[in-house]
Amino acid sequence: MKKKQFPVLPSVCYEDLLFKPRINNLPEKKYIKNSQQFREEIRVFSKEHILTSALETDWRIRTGDHDYVPWEIIKSGMRKGFLSMLYPKAVGGQGGTTTKFAIFMEEMSAGCPGIANIFGANALGAASLIFSLNMELWARYLVPAVKSEKKGKPVIFAWAITEPSAGSDVEYLDGLKKGAIYSEAKPVVGGYRLNGRKVFISNGSIADYILVKMPLNRKKADKTWSTFIVPSNAVGFKVVRTENKMGQVATPAAEIEFDDVFVPSNDMIGKPGSGFNMAKMILAASRGPVGAIGTGIALGAFRLAVAYASDSETPLERSLQNSAVVELLAELFNKIRLSRLSYIEASSNFDKNILPPMWLQDSLKYPFGGLQKIMIGNSRTKIKEFGDELLEKYFKYLISSEKLDSQLIVASSAKVIGGDTAMFVTKKILDLIIPSSSAYWIGAQKLYRDAKLIQIYEGTNQLNKQEIGNNLKTGKRFYNE
């Protein structure tokens, strides 16, 4: 009898999608213990300052006091160094990792993602400076920002990238190539003249400095995309309006205009045209913490649901007495856990493989850290040039394009999972809680409105999925054995 021939199953190594096996990147025991302690600290802060005012802040802004900013909470956060959490130790900051920051965002967002994101958007703005590796810029912007924070005066940063006709376009190379980019930074003697509008800029109306992306030539936006530092009191800079959003209203989202704003050459970050790599690095860092915001929203809603279901005044059908409710809570708990693991993985991956490690170390322990301190004390144009050179070399030799792409995949994945989890969990919890004037209901409907934004900012979930999928499609990172 003829032996039947069976086709052999293809052996495809999907693990190679990531440049290191994920198991190696899981946090160590000591790290987990420390992060639990840190999470507890933030939870206490949230209990004292955010849970007490989140609903009022939301209500106030939505019903007319449109420009209200919860400065008191921001100042309380500043006393804990929340604005400078990610700033290098060399400039006086905490030198926090993105993982630490993501945990911070999760726990803060469980209270109010709108308030949390004032700190988040600040970090996003400052990230361009932090990643610039430019000690001259650090000396001029980050050192005073930290000093100011310690004195109780906030210095806020914002990142401006989205344009009225180009949302997702500005977040990937092909989009920049073909998208409708209308802003432009024309080179002039001694610097650049910036023209154009940016929209949905978180912190845009309250920032002291805007880190704005513009092309030097709008027809070659992909090749000339560059980053500029614009102080909010610059001549020609204007806040056109702040948006009326469905949720996360505590973080103002502004439309801003640059009308022939002059920026000196020294205030360009990196070399001309280096903006895309920098943007990619920022997104690779920030999408993990955005996933954490989503996780936090889900966590906040989950806490409300558990409290509601345990409340003696809750109808039996909607309480823990009903096994359908218990099962629902278990399902939501699982989703939140997965979402948390996902962003922790993405963020710790960034910290271990992408984030320049030098400022994470104690500057006195390592000679290079000490060198930074000396250089900051002697800021000169030369140092700026050295920094720009260093950044270029850093991208060229230390962060391969493959590394960055792989990080973007996990970060995008964490962002999508976080956004979808937030939406799913808040939706289910709103179905559970009967509408009333209780904190359970008011809090849950607020978090539902807040959750939707996670699926939109930092690239829509659709764009993020495309990014993940395209890497799979081209087969760049997996192979047939």
Next chain:
Amino acid sequence: MSELINNIRESVDKFRKKELEKNCKYWEFEERGLPDNYIKQIDSKLGIVNLRALTGDEDFLEASSVIISLLAKSCVSLAFLFAQHYSVLSTVSLFKDNKFISVFIPYVTEGSVLYINQKDRIVGETDFLLGHEFADIFIIPVYDENDNRYIITVTGELSVEDSLDFMPGLSVLNFGKIHFTTSKINKITKFSKVKNFEEYRDKLYKNMLRNQLSVYSGILAVAYDIIKKYVNERKQGGVLIVEHSPVRNIVKNIGYVIAEVESTVKVLIERPENSKEMYFAIVDKVEDALIDSIQCLGGYGYMEDYGLEKLLRDFRSVKSLFTEQFG
């Protein structure tokens, strides 16, 4: 569709485009409320409050679903009020005059049960009622002291306490509890002693669910129009947004869900006994379609200017009011 229903459709649609379209946004974001006596103003123009008198029994359900769906295209709050009103009209046929009815459907909980004493005084307060300010009559299920159950109608100056301002949507309507001990009640009519209270509640609830689906079909139709216009005019990556397959899929899916909701309403007019099953089979799809529709507009979908976020908020409020999965 009969000529009568076509005529009703045309006149309501004309009114909607002429009056509601421009005003609803203003009421939502500037005034935060519908004008006083607005239902009476509508009725003087369209005569749709006593709809059964206009259509007769045969066309009543179809006409009511057409009206609710059309109103929802411009003002979900109004559509919701008419959905309540028509639910009562289709549950009990006693109402023959032009009274606008607000209905109280208690949740399954014991806490929301009302009592009526020997002197015909009502004891207790309702759960939250929406749009009570427009009601001429309230229809309320109560118990008497011997635990007999009645459906009563109440008119008078009913005092509203514990107003709720925190609904995500429907914010042009007031949302409050009627407190009977402090109300000046003109008249209580016991029009029905109900042997099987659950049966009454169930019938009313099923009518409400069908009418809610009509509200949703209106909401989805508007969302569909908004996103179709946007994705066919704006570009991303140098090509029209609609050319991107994830967006195209979202648009297509909303089209499917609209068709599903509309046919569900039609089926339920014939087979009301299946309301609960069919409603809960589709309501999450409606919500997901609306959540996805916002994605098509990116950041603009989340801002008030394009109206999509308001549709989601309004939808969510309607859904929350009658969710009984845990009942």
